[in-house]
Amino acid sequence: MGPSGIEIFVILIAALIIFGPQKLPELGRSLGKAIREFKSAGSQIQDEITKVTDEVDPDKIIKPPDPK
Numbered sequence: 001m002g003p004s005g006i007e008i009f010v011i012l013i014a015a016l017i018i019f020g021p022q023k024l025p026e027l028g029r030s031l032g033k034a035i036r037e038f039k040s041a042g043s044q045i046q047d048e049i050t051k052v053t054d055e056v057d058p059d060k061i062i063k064p065p066d067p068k
Helices: 005-019 022-055
Strands: none
Touching: 005 022
């Protein structure tokens, strides 16, 4: 369950009190940039995993012997 409108409002008011109105735009830009970089890194990792799994030939995988 995500944060409600009231919770977001309280967080914004607390940030305004702690950092002041001059710092908030800079903090917002920094947070947005960090989120974009995190998403980009996540999609790059996902693309790399997809690429590697597509290259694997299931017939060449060495399977361990059955422990009977």
